[in-house]
Amino acid sequence: MLAAIVGWQRAVLPGIQTNQQLPDSSQLATAQSQTTPTGSAAELGDSDQDSSDQDSSDQLPQLRVPVVVHLVKDSGPVSSRRTLEDVERVIAEAQRIWRPANVILEPTFTRSQLSAAQIDSVHRGAFQVLYGHPECCRQGAHLFFVNVIAGPDGRPRANGLALPPSLAVVADHTTVNDYRTAAHELGHLLGLEHDVESPRRLMFMGENGEQITAEEMLKVRQRKFYATPES
Numbered sequence: 001m002l003a004a005i006v007g008w009q010r011a012v013l014p015g016i017q018t019n020q021q022l023p024d025s026s027q028l029a030t031a032q033s034q035t036t037p038t039g040s041a042a043e044l045g046d047s048d049q050d051s052s053d054q055d056s057s058d059q060l061p062q063l064r065v066p067v068v069v070h071l072v073k074d075s076g077p078v079s080s081r082r083t084l085e086d087v088e089r090v091i092a093e094a095q096r097i098w099r100p101a102n103v104i105l106e107p108t109f110t111r112s113q114l115s116a117a118q119i120d121s122v123h124r125g126a127f128q129v130l131y132g133h134p135e136c137c138r139q140g141a142h143l144f145f146v147n148v149i150a151g152p153d154g155r156p157r158a159n160g161l162a163l164p165p166s167l168a169v170v171a172d173h174t175t176v177n178d179y180r181t182a183a184h185e186l187g188h189l190l191g192l193e194h195d196v197e198s199p200r201r202l203m204f205m206g207e208n209g210e211q212i213t214a215e216e217m218l219k220v221r222q223r224k225f226y227a228t229p230e231s
Contacts, residue, residue, distance in 0.1 A: 054115040060217055061099050063103045066140030067091070068187065070133075072147075078122045080145040081172050084109060087145055090170070093179030094186065095203060100210045103220065105186070110135060113146070127161055127169050137166035141189045143182060144169045162188035166222075178209050184211070190220035 072080050079138065087109065095105045112135060114122065121129035128150075136142045139160055149158045149171045159174035160181040168185035170178065182203055192203050199207035 003006070025165060037159070046212070060221065062099075063221055064106055064108045065103060065190070066108070067111045068137075068140055068142045069107050070135065070142060070144040071109065072144055073111050073113060075112075075114040076113065076119050076123075078119055078146045078148070080147055082145055086161055090145075090179045090182050091143075094183040095178075097180065097183040097210045098186070098212070100215045101134075101220070108142075113226070122146065123150065127159070127167070128163055130169070133165075134172065140166070141186055142167050142190060146170075147172050160185040164189055164191075171209050176206065180208050187212075187216070189223075191223040192216050 019230055046118065053164075061097055069086065069091060071082060072078060091105065091107045098105060112133065114130075114133065118129050118133065127144075130136055130142075132146055136144075144167070146169055148156050149169055158171065159176060159178075160168065160170045162168040162185045166189060168182075168189055169194050170182050170185065172210050174181045174197075180202070193203055195201045195203040195213075198204060198209065198211070200209040201211045201213065202209055203212075
C-alpha cells in the first residue's frame, strides 16, 4: 500500500485562507459572555471556562491550513514504521481536535526519502536539516513522521518536535495519543506556545488534553507560513 503513494501528483497548496473578517478580542469576549453562565471563571471552574472557549469558535472565520504529511521511508534508522493508513488516521484525529476551533486541515500525503547527510543529522537529533529536503517547506505546515526523535546520544527524548515556522516531527511511538502529539505540534506551527494552566488543554505538555482556548483561536489566525525559518 505504501508503494501506492510513490509518485503521487503533489497537490498545489494554497496559503492559509479565511473567508470573512477576523473579529477582535472585544468581539470575541462579547461572544463568550453570551455563552458563559453568570459567575466568574474561578466560580465556574476551569472546565466550564474551557467549554465557553470552544463555543466561541462559532464567531470566528474558518481557517484552512495546508499540511504536507511526510512519511519517511527508505532512510535507514530514521525510517518510520507507520503505514499510509496509520498517518491518515493520525491526521484525521488531529482534525477532530482542531475542528471545534473552526480550523480545517488540508493534508497532502507523500513518501519522503532522506539523503545520507540528512539521515545522519536526524539520527543525531538535528532536525533543522529537514528544511533542506527538496519537498520542504515551500508552503503550509510540513509534518514528518520518523522512527524516533532522539538526542545527540541517540536515545528517544520526545513524542514530537516543532521547529517553526513550518516544520514539525512526530515519532512512531509516543507516550500520549499520537494524534494529539500531531495536533499539538501543529499548534506550535500556528504560533501557539505551551500552556501551563490545565492538562485538559491541547498545548499543555505531556498530557492528552485537547481543548483550545479562545485566545489561542484568535492567535492562530494571525499566523503566516514562510518558505524558510525566520532569522
